Amino acid sequence: MSTRSLGRMGEESAALYLAEHGCTVLARNAYLGHLEVDIIARSDTHLIFAEVKTRRARPGVRSRYGRPADAVDMTKRTRLMQAVQLWRRQNPGVYDALIPNIDIIEVYIDPSCAEYRVLEIRHYRNAVNGN
Numbered sequence: 001m002s003t004r005s006l007g008r009m010g011e012e013s014a015a016l017y018l019a020e021h022g023c024t025v026l027a028r029n030a031y032l033g034h035l036e037v038d039i040i041a042r043s044d045t046h047l048i049f050a051e052v053k054t055r056r057a058r059p060g061v062r063s064r065y066g067r068p069a070d071a072v073d074m075t076k077r078t079r080l081m082q083a084v085q086l087w088r089r090q091n092p093g094v095y096d097a098l099i100p101n102i103d104i105i106e107v108y109i110d111p112s113c114a115e116y117r118v119l120e121i122r123h124y125r126n127a128v129n130g131n
Contacts, residue, residue, distance in 0.1 A: 009116050010054025010107035011038050017105070017121045023048060032090070035083040039105075047098040049084050051076070051128075056111040068106040069124060077102075077128045102128035 015025050023041040030037045039050040053068030072080075080102050088100070104127040110117040 006054055006056065006109065007052075010109070011052045013054075013107050013118050013121060014050060014052040014105040015039055015041075017123070018048070018050070021123075030083075030087070032083045032086040035079050035086065037080065037083050037087070040087065042095065042098060045099060047095045047100045048103055049080060049087070049100065050103045050105050051080060052105045052107060054107040054109060056109045068108075069104045069122075069127065072104055072128070080128055101126045104128070 011028065015028060018025060018039065018041045023043045025039060025041045027040040028038065030040050037049050038052040039048070041048040041050065051072055053071050055068045084100055084102060088095075104124040106120075106122040106124070108119040108121070110119050
């Protein structure tokens with residue numbers, strides 16, 4: 001399985017996870033100029049901009065790449081904050097009553113399985129501050 005297809009599967013799992021937890025997915029792979037947000041969703045109170053990181057690893061076992069959320073470095077965090085501002089400018093007044101959050105969703109895929117199987121999803125709410 002390629003890294004790209006693994007990422008797509010992780011994003012699909014994260015979108016399903018959000019829907020199962022009462023969110024409405026508004027967009028996936030939303031491009032805002034040169035910036036991209038994996039998932040934009042809404043709950044009753046929040047507007048969620050989610051960065052999804054997927055790994056073939058068992059939760060709690062350190063992989064050679066570290067925790068998936070560790071890949072969201074300061075540069076990526078800054079770009080996510082810029083994307084939130086741009087999206088809100090492009091959609092004025094539509095979701096003003098909702099609190100914007102930048103979340104990180106980690107998806108763990110079973111490394112011993114030839115087929116795609118999610119072991120765990122970890123959702124870090126408001127993991128990137130400054131929005």
